[in-house]
Amino acid sequence: MSVNAQEVKNLRDRSGCGMMECKQALVEANGDQEKAFEILRKKGAAKAQKKASRDAKEGSIVSYIHPGSKLGVLLELNCETDFVANTDDFKDLGSDICMHIAATSPISIRVEDVSSSVIEKEKEIYTDQAQKSGKPENIIEKMVEGRLNKFYQENVLLEQNFVKDPSKTITDLITEKVSVLGENIVINIFSRFQVGEK
Amino acid sequence: MSVNAQEVKNLRDRSGCGMMECKQALVEANGDQEKAFEILRKKGAAKAQKKASRDAKEGSIVSYIHPGSKLGVLLELNCETDFVANTDDFKDLGSDICMHIAATSPISIRVEDVSSSVIEKEKEIYTDQAQKSGKPENIIEKMVEGRLNKFYQENVLLEQNFVKDPSKTITDLITEKVSVLGENIVINIFSRFQVGEK
Numbered sequence: 176m177s178v179n180a181q182e183v184k185n186l187r188d189r190s191g192c193g194m195m196e197c198k199q200a201l202v203e204a205n206g207d208q209e210k211a212f213e214i215l216r217k218k219g220a221a222k223a224q225k226k227a228s229r230d231a232k233e234g235s236i237v238s239y240i241h242p243g244s245k246l247g248v249l250l251e252l253n254c255e256t257d258f259v260a261n262t263d264d265f266k267d268l269g270s271d272i273c274m275h276i277a278a279t280s281p282i283s284i285r286v287e288d289v290s291s292s293v294i295e296k297e298k299e300i301y302t303d304q305a306q307k308s309g310k311p312e313n314i315i316e317k318m319v320e321g322r323l324n325k326f327y328q329e330n331v332l333l334e335q336n337f338v339k340d341p342s343k344t345i346t347d348l349i350t351e352k353v354s355v356l357g358e359n360i361v362i363n364i365f366s367r368f369q370v371g372e373k
Numbered sequence: 374m375s376v377n378a379q380e381v382k383n384l385r386d387r388s389g390c391g392m393m394e395c396k397q398a399l400v401e402a403n404g405d406q407e408k409a410f411e412i413l414r415k416k417g418a419a420k421a422q423k424k425a426s427r428d429a430k431e432g433s434i435v436s437y438i439h440p441g442s443k444l445g446v447l448l449e450l451n452c453e454t455d456f457v458a459n460t461d462d463f464k465d466l467g468s469d470i471c472m473h474i475a476a477t478s479p480i481s482i483r484v485e486d487v488s489s490s491v492i493e494k495e496k497e498i499y500t501d502q503a504q505k506s507g508k509p510e511n512i513i514e515k516m517v518e519g520r521l522n523k524f525y526q527e528n529v530l531l532e533q534n535f536v537k538d539p540s541k542t543i544t545d546l547i548t549e550k551v552s553v554l555g556e557n558i559v560i561n562i563f564s565r566f567q568v569g570e571k
Contacts, residue, residue, distance in 0.1 A: 236445030236566045238436035244458075247434030249447035251566045260442070364571055366564035368434045368449045373562055 178206055184287060190215045193346040194286050194334055231361040233257050239273035245370045248273045251363040259358045268352050271339060276367055281332035284362050289331060297326050376404055382485060388413045391544040392484050392532055429559040431455050437471035443568045446471045449561040457556045466550050474565055479530035482560050487529060495524050
């Protein structure tokens, strides 16, 4: 059972859950969106679902300059009210994400933001490697898919494991705070500059 | 006597001087590059000329978060050695430019970086306005050119008047520091985020 990116995206939009979680749920539900959403709800993962559809237009601009001033990050983290933006929980989340970005240098915020040229290039490399295994075509497809997911987990901010606690992803970290603060929280945009890099 | 953008750019690259200064020098020199460069040298403005061609690959990442955390700037300011990057003069320049960017929200660093679609749109508006004056075509051309220069002075970082001392442009401010520190200094890249803007 393989699911396509659009189906995963639809479930993500609806549930506010991470890519891998949605994918697993869809596989488990044989591609049935309703059933997959039910699975996520039962797991308690979709609890932030209602909030994810609400507008997040308040928030903060946060920065992190690494000691030595050769590396810096600027981040816009959004929530729904100025009240939440001023809580310590929200501020901690902002500086945690900034520091995480400094450490891992993600290529985008969401999987959907990765440019198709990057995806094509990665797929080409993985397909080439997988074909050398001599395995049948359907297995190769799965191998490539697996490698691509790994690529996302390593390079896409929301899919990455949080550097300060690798047992959770950045999506998990945000979902936790959404539960605590009761507002939708969205990473809107970030910049990461390193001296001599651009 | 009108000079084209490429001639101005050539003189800028060579002299390290501001756009308006180069333009005036070219007009004064009837478009002769050598003569215009001589004029700038005589004015002492081209003293940073030699330095501007040297590599600036060291430097610092600097940030400024405006009180209230709704607005922030991240900047890469380059120089030639780590020694200069660690001087107070260089650090002051970095934070001055950051704060300036926060206040004025420039659309680009250099005139050459302004997208041609923006220039075309501005020209169209100015031409439209100028034509209503009923003046002859060559006067209208000059009016449009004048307005476009004003647009650059208001919106392009290196042409803007420094907010803390409007008697000098950002280019002037940098040129002063180049003289003091004896190294080429270049604004490489900046980001400016404001909550709810993007």
